[in-house]
Amino acid sequence: MIKNSIVGYPRIGEQRELKKALELFWNKEIDFNELEDKAKELKKRHWNYQKDSNIELISSNDFSYYDNILDTSILLGAIPKRFRNLENEELYFAMARGNKNAVAMEMTKWFNTNYHYIVPELSLEDEYKLNSSKIINEYKEAKELGIKTKINLIGPFTYLSLAKRVDGGDCIELLAKIKPLYEELLQEISTLDDEIFVQIDEPIFSTDKNSKLLGLLKSTYEDFCQISANIKIIVTTYFDHSIEATKVLIHTPIYALGLDFISGKENLQSLELIKMSNKKLFAGVVNGKNIWKNDFEKTIQLLDNISNSILKDNIVISTSCSLLHVPYTLKYEEKLDTEIKSWLSFANEKLEEIRILSKIFFNQELTNEDKNEIEQNRKIHKDKKSSNKIHDMNVQNRIKNSSKFSRDGIFEERIKVQKEILKYPELTTTTIGSFPQTPEIRKARLEYKKGLIDKNSYEIKMKEYIDYSIKIQEELGLDILVHGEPERNDMVEYFGEQLKGYGFTQNAWVQSYGSRCVKPPFIYGDISRPKPMTVQWLKYAQSKTSKVVKGMLTGPVTILNWSFVRDDKERSEVATQIALAINDEIDDLQKNGIKIIQVDEAAFKEGYPLRDEKRVAYEKWAVESFKFAVSSADAKTQIHTHMCYSDFNDIIKTIEDMDADVISIETARSGNKLLKIFAKVGYKQEVGPGVYDIHSPRIPSVEEIEKQIKLLLEVLPKKQLWINPDCGLKTRKWEEVIPSLKNMVIAVNNIRKENG
Ligand code: GLN
Ligand code: ZN
DSSP, X not given: OOOBBOSOOOOSOTTOHHHHHHHHHHTTSSOHHXXXXXXXXXXXXXXHHHHHTTOSBOEESOOOSSOHHHHHHHHTTOOOGGGTTOOHHHHHHHHHHXXXXXXXXXXXXXXXXXXXXXXXXXXXXXXXXXXXXXXXXXXXXXXXXXXXXXXXXXOHHHHHHHOEETTSSOGGGGHHHHHHHHHHHHHHHHTSOSSEEEEEEOGGGGSSTTHHHHHHHHHHXXXXXXXXXXXXXXXXXXXXXXXXXXXXXXXXXXXXXXXXXXXOGGGGGGHHHHHHHTOEXXXXXXXXXXXXXXXXXXXXXXXXXXXXXXXXXXXXXXESSOGGGSOSOGGXXXXXXXXXXXXXXXXXXXXXXXXXXXXXXXXXXXXXXXHHHHHHXXXXXXXXXXXXXXXXXXXXXXXXXXXXXXXXXXXXXXXXXXHHHHOOOTTEEOOOSBOOOOHHHHHHHHHHHTTSSOHHHHHHHHHHHHHHHHHHHHHHTOSEEXXXXXXXXXXXXXXXXXXXXXXXXXXXXXXXXXXXXXXXXXEEEEEEOSSOSSHHHHHHHHHTOSSEEEEEEEOHXXXXXXXXXXXXXXXXXXXXXXXXXXXXXXXXXXXXXXXXXXXXXXXXXXXXXXXXXXXXXXXXXXXXXXXXHHTTSOTTSEEEEEEOOOOOXXXXXXXXXXXXXXXXXXXXXXXXXXXXXXXXXXXXXXXEEBSSOSSSSOOOOHHHHHHHHHHHHHXXXXXXXXXXXXXXXXXXXXXXHHHHHHHHHHHHHHHHHXXX
16 A cells, blocks of 8 residues: 655755756757766655655656656647757757747746746647657666666647647637547556556646536546556646545546645645545645644644545655755755754755654654654744744834825826926936846955955945946936946845845755756744845945936835745735835935835746636735835835746736736737727826847847837827836846947937827
């Protein structure tokens, strides 16, 4: 009887070995054989880690050189036309990264995580053909090491739902084309062993976008189960509940359901149905998305609760989702405070948690070491409740006693006062905040961090950069200036590092896409701001010009969404604490002569829950925390916000509720299409729709920008419009930024003249 499993394991390597090998391969410093050897070594190591923790059902095909949705496209032979002259690794990496003849396939976020997948491009006329070699080889690779794996697959419904149709139409119409390939694959898999487990991931059923799919679910999985009696199919969902799909799947002959009981507590409502179907339940009770130590007592309670319905023999202890979303191991964290470190658990520590939980839950004999670990776990969670590293009464009281949660006055009145003071023209030109991150400023920041240069030399370097960017902006004739953000490596980390309650790791890398990894900071305790975070830089920049310099902050929702967040407090409460710190910063900025302050909410939209039923609650606290953050701004201080994705259609009312005086958004690649919603709802506040795309090194021409501005003017009146690029310019070079902005200013001047 299988007692435990995990949904999947990360692949980038605990020292980012895969990243490094990939980059060497792309630079032609190693050949593909060497890359393959590195991959084999990593797979072996990862399987062994799981084996060492007595994980009974270990996965294969959770490895990927780049992305497992891309792997699925290769599996199904879903190769866009522009790549069909290529094969093998050349084909694979060209699809992911493009080459000189063909642009890369699009990449987008995997549900509400920070992992990005390669969007399949499908078409009705394409012929699809199975290529199962990766899956079969990986199974054999593990078997040679003595491990019989479960084979992980991305399910057809999820694959199709995340794909795009290049010929228009709905991807699900292509089910009839790809279903036979899945069947052929299952047939091949069935010959590998006497008994074989196949985990089919269908997280799409944790979203609301599934009504059309549900009708097709039963027959599809019934047919899959017909292929061969020796295949045991586990259909796995994660990131939220999947109650509707469970209702259908229990009537198919699948072997098991894998459900997330962390982000989808509602799955508990399915237990009676699962019990009646007598299926196995892979119970996701160890969080695969967060980095906190599992509380054994609570988890055993949860498992006991589950076993009130489901026979213990039918329960398999598992993770809530793949461990892909957490770092590898705490063992390289030498600088973390020991108390804080004792609260954390990364992938390998989570494997150990599963081992112990299985022993407790299934009443296996505990060694003294196990007993010790269990006692430690209890004690850590008990002590944490009263740790002074977490609980800051001052912050809690300030929030409790706050009485002002939004700005004074209404927009129409504020904007009059602001325009009198700021005196900006129509079609005001500005930028989104950052200017090129040059090698010099990166070096200065790094050297300062390492203690190689002193504070004074560091500040001189930053001020030189600010001087330069102010001078450039004045020469270009921009109306509202920025300081350029040279002191920031990252818009969240910069603030996190200065806030109390935030923790940082040395090596906790998580794959974001391909070879790219991020090291999200984590919030462990009540948040407070010991001292001003941006004032000195803004004050300095403003002292260098008679034009208005716009201050630049990151908003509470974005700071929250791009961090690992403590799990002993509601996200809404944590957001309020961050908002309070930003609130103080805004007050300090305005007291120091900063008249416009932009509060970026780049990650506002990605925090949306997968389920509509949870949406209202998110929108409520997200808007409230933004409003609380900016509530310290006087009516005469102009508040901007910036969001860098495009589709506002379903959130426009929420954006309006945020009550920012000006919002800048990304629109360049879609003309005026995305702006229309602002006109449609009668949006009152001012808007800065991007007039050129900053993601490419291309320099937009004057004509092109003029055309874009004219498109915008078809939708909104000029008194409501600001003119700016799509997003911050930190990834660009000065040689690209200067001519681009120059053309932008010329274009605006031409249009101003034309309009008299
Ligand atoms: N102010 C930030 C910048 O310009 C905004 C970045 C973002 O929206 N991602 O870099
Ligand atoms: Zn942006």
